[in-house]
Amino acid sequence: MSGGAAGTPRIGGDLVVETLRALGAETVFGLPGQHALGLFEALRRAPDLRLIGARVENNLAFAADGHARARLDAEPNGPVPVTPMIVSTGPGALLTLASLQEARASSVPVMGISSQVPVAGLGGGRHGYLHELPDQRASFRGVVKSTHVARTASQIPAVLRQAWTSAASPPFGPVWVEIPQDVLLAPATLPPITSAEVDVVRPAPLPDLVAEAARLLSAAENPVILAGGGVVRAGARGQLRELAEALRAPVLSTFGGKGAFGWEHPLSGQSWLEDWHSTEFMADADVLLVLGSGLGELSSNYHRFTPRGRLIQIDADHGVLESNHAAVGIHADLALALDALVAAVPRRDADGRAEAAVAGLRGRIRERIGTQRLDTEQRLLADIRAALPPGTPSFWDMTILGYWAWSAWNPDGAPIHTAQGAGGLGYGLPAALGAAAAAEGPVLAVSGDGGAMYGIAELATAAQHGLDVTWLVVDDGGYGILREYLTGTFGHTHATELARPDFAALAGAFAVPAVVSSVDSLTDDLGAALRTPGPSVVVLPAVLRMFEPTHLEDA
Structure with missing residues (x-):
């Protein structure tokens, strides 16, 4: 129960905490601020709601993102794990925007809760408050799924339930709630909130559209499926198989859809979507079924994909239907839609044709990569995968090894999460810390030395909370992927070479164990770190290269 010692009145902040607990929250990510004092006093009085901090608000939001993803992995068919995050007004709130953009692009259910200036300062009223913005809510409208404001204490439970419902309804996404400082501090006259039911609506497919999709797929001689992140979010792996x-x-998987389909399944074309062989494989389908993907830049080989057959697109976000290609568009929750399709299509006898086509695709890609002298990069991915204890999730920053993982990482039994939704730097460590607050075993974070500097302060968070995260920092002396882009485009690079700290010594300053590894010793060093409870850092000095995708002229 919220509330202070005998005689201490409950306040608006207590209503927030009580409602979050009633909605199902067990962990909250928060960073205090002047206008949010009422929230943090209420959190102090709620020992059954765990509070995880951070040193910078954008990392706090990444941590909430990682926590929500880890809980989705653990219970893909359970209650949707909306993760609350609490920050203060103005600068603190605005620092979360880039992280919430990633959550929106990747359909992650995060609830951002921000304090606001007193009610008198809202809507063009009294001015001059610290941290005041002309319209803070407007800054978030184009980033999150929905925005909400509670202007009185009595509105708090209803507003939080509405926001939670929005975040948890397919397509999942981050939401934003604002509550003025004086409302959070004012006495609460409502009784304690102990239950709050949420009515999440899962859009069912229209029967006529399911029938049309089933007709096209049943008649197809060469059907192909592209599985996107929507399949993973909907917990629909079984139905897809x-x-x-x-x-x-x-079945080919988008980068966000990794893990939707068994990596070594005889029908798995895996996820080499930047290779022209994969692009043409999908284009050659007489019916391409796109599940939970908008066929955006990264899934369409930078919009060079052009289907030559019919396209069926199913997504819980109706806004992506036919946004890039003409299709039979079906607005639906992926699990419900796949259930309906499985019931509607006849089973075909296995004649080996599809398996042979998949084997040919994988062989052509493997042959192409094999000519590029990239043994070190492929070895590192294999060594990292081998070092992971079973089921260990990994969180990858925007770094060369992370780009490799998009295409080449085998996610079976070891969930992989990347920042490829919005593509911002600094995701790996804070997201892994958030996941560690939900996981029972170790979590791996992977960053380059450039991206590592975005989250270096969170080593203090890892140490303070004893979070079981091993952070692999690949130190190549700069922004490696941008170095490759600039050099590939202009023949030289600029502003990509970086001064950086001794990462191992810096980790030691936070009392976090660290080791400087090598290509030859990485499996042993990383494995030892992952087996040791608590935070650790493994530094790998290495200059890596990206593979060169196959393009039309090379195929």
């Missing part, structure tokens, strides 16, 4: 095996349809 059942449909693919019924249709004998090869």
